[in-house]
Amino acid sequence: MKRILSGIQPSGQLHIGNYFGMMKTMISHMETSDLYVFIVNLHAMTTVHDREKLSAGTLEAAADFLALGLDPDRCTFWVQSDVPEVCELMWVLSTLTPMGLLERCHSYKDKVAKGIGASHGLFSYPVLMAADILLFQSEVVPVGKDQKQHLEVARDIAIKFNNHFGETFVVPEPAISETTAIVPGLDGQKMSKSYGNTIPIFLDDKPLRKKVMSIQTDATPVEDPKDPEKCNLYALLSLFAAKDKLAEVHDLYVNGGAAYGYIKQDLFELIRDYFAGAREKKKELLENQDYLRDVLHKGADKARQKAAVTLDLVRDRVGLRY
Ligand code: ADP
Ligand code: TRP
Numbered sequence: 273m274k275r276i277l278s279g280i281q282p283s284g285q286l287h288i289g290n291y292f293g294m295m296k297t298m299i300s301h302m303e304t305s306d307l308y309v310f311i312v313n314l315h316a317m318t319t320v321h322d323r324e325k326l327s328a329g330t331l332e333a334a335a336d337f338l339a340l341g342l343d344p345d346r347c348t349f350w351v352q353s354d355v356p357e358v359c360e361l362m363w364v365l366s367t368l369t370p371m372g373l374l375e376r377c378h379s380y381k382d383k384v385a386k387g388i389g390a391s392h393g394l395f396s397y398p399v400l401m402a403a404d405i406l407l408f409q410s411e412v413v414p415v416g417k418d419q420k421q422h423l424e425v426a427r428d429i430a431i432k433f434n435n436h437f438g439e440t441f442v443v444p445e446p447a448i449s450e451t452t453a454i455v456p457g458l459d460g461q462k463m464s465k466s467y468g469n470t471i472p473i474f475l476d477d478k479p480l481r482k483k484v485m486s487i488q489t490d491a492t493p494v495e496d497p498k499d500p501e502k503c504n505l506y507a508l509l510s511l512f513a514a515k516d517k518l519a520e521v522h523d524l525y526v527n528g529g530a531a532y533g534y535i536k537q538d539l540f541e542l543i544r545d546y547f548a549g550a551r552e553k554k555k556e557l558l559e560n561q562d563y564l565r566d567v568l569h570k571g572a573d574k575a576r577q578k579a580a581v582t583l584d585l586v587r588d589r590v591g592l593r594y
Contacts, residue, residue, distance in 0.1 A: 276301050276447075277308035277410035279352065279401070281316050282329035286336050287470035288543070289455035289463035292511055297414060297449065299341050307347035308408050309337065310575070314352045314359075315401070318394040319383070334564050336474075339554035344567050352404065354572035357579040362396075362403035364586055365429050368436070369399050373428060377421055402426035406433075406441045407579050414447040437589040441582075455511070456504040459488050471508075473547050474554055484540040489532045500525040505535055512542035 278298055286295070301307050311333045313326060320326050330351055342349060352358065374380070377398055384390045398421075405413055405426045413423055423446040430441040454462045457469030464470065471483050487505050492498050500506040500522055510518055517538075524530035557564055587593050 274305045274411050275308065275409065275442075276305045276412045276414065277310075277405060277408050277444075278414050279310050279312040279315070279404055280333060280337075282311050282313055282326070282333040283316055283320070284329065284465055285470070285472040286333075286474065287463055287465070287472050288508070288511070289457070289470065291340070291473055292455050293416065293449065294414070295337070295340055299337075301414075302343060302346045305412075308410065308575070309342065309347055310350050310352050310355075310404070310571075312352045312404070315397060318391065318397055319388055331561060331564055332558070334568055335554050335557040338557055338564075338567070339550045341550075344571055348571055348574045348578070349567070350571035350575045351568050354568065355407075355575045355579050357576065357583045358400070358403050358407055361407050361583060361586060362400045364590060364592075365403055365406070365433070366396060366399045368432055369402075369425075369429055373425055374398060377425065379418065379422065398422045398425040399429070402429045405444050406430055407582050408575070409442040409578075409582060410444045411442055412447050413444050414449065417448055420446060420448055440585055440589055456507050458483070458486055458504075460504040471543070473543070474551055477544055480544060481540045484536050484543065485533075487536060487539075494531045495528045497528045498525045498530060505532060505539065509535060509539050509542070512539065512546055 278294075280294070298307070298309060311330055313330050316326060316329070320329070334349075334351070337349065338344070374395055380390075380395055380397065383394060388394060401422050402425055405423075406429070413426075415423060423444065427443055430443045434440055434443070457463035457467060458471065459467070459469045461467055461469060471480070475483065487508065489503065489505050490498075503525070506521070506525065509521060513521070521530065521535060521538075
């Protein structure tokens, strides 16, 4: 069984792109792997400096995962800051990390260009991420393309440490989801919080319908043929519609007769029904925050046991034991 690990930032409303691009896959790994999932609140602090936002966002992210089907008894699920061992490992790793390696990271430069404060935490973000990964001897790390370079940093650090101090860390393999189609947003660009074009999955019916109705489509008359492969509405529909329904709509696109308004109404109903159970579950979970905390604390206890084994070895290797 492969050990698979991934961390998720507690940053705002989960959208359809996040679900199909990442969460659904992570949840399915539960069946076949030794799965580690955690909420990276320490990483979020590089951009969020609002007490309420960070703490409420952390609980909400936990509720999202559990509502969508993550079973904490079949994986290790925790909040990053509840396993402080990661900070010690980060320090050790940072003493081996060349400045040049971090200076080359695009993510840091992009974030600073967008106006995020160029703090030391933001700069050393990849070292904390390496510590997350190496602390649990992770074999596979599923991430989006934007995190590919950070994974390479983690591998470089692991190899350097192993060469210098002797075999200690598993060198992790990235699993980059090149094949997961990019889910388009309301305007046809990649669905992303930063573009303001998302369809959040836990909206109530009325605002959800409004969002779906605002999907941008072209001005081709109903009776004219259209290319379904070039239509963001069709791409979104294909994530939810059953095969025969989709084939029916495909015919209308190709032969003429596809009315966007009706298709949007169908899409709204499909999204509403697809997430109906999860939406109810999330409400219940958020009303029972003590339960959520209990799940996360138990997860952290499990994670700390594994973390302690690696950290013991690291302390020994580098000479922190005396
Ligand atoms: P956002 O772009 O909304 O800020 P994040 O960067 O926080 O989203 O992404 C969290 C996860 O969701 C990542 O694994 C990312 O690859 C995935 N993801 C985000 N948007 C999409 C999308 N439009 N299509 C597919 N996957 C996505
Ligand atoms: N940097 C990742 C992101 O923004 C989140 C993350 C932090 C992570 N630590 C990790 C992902 C360890 C995978 C493994 O999406």
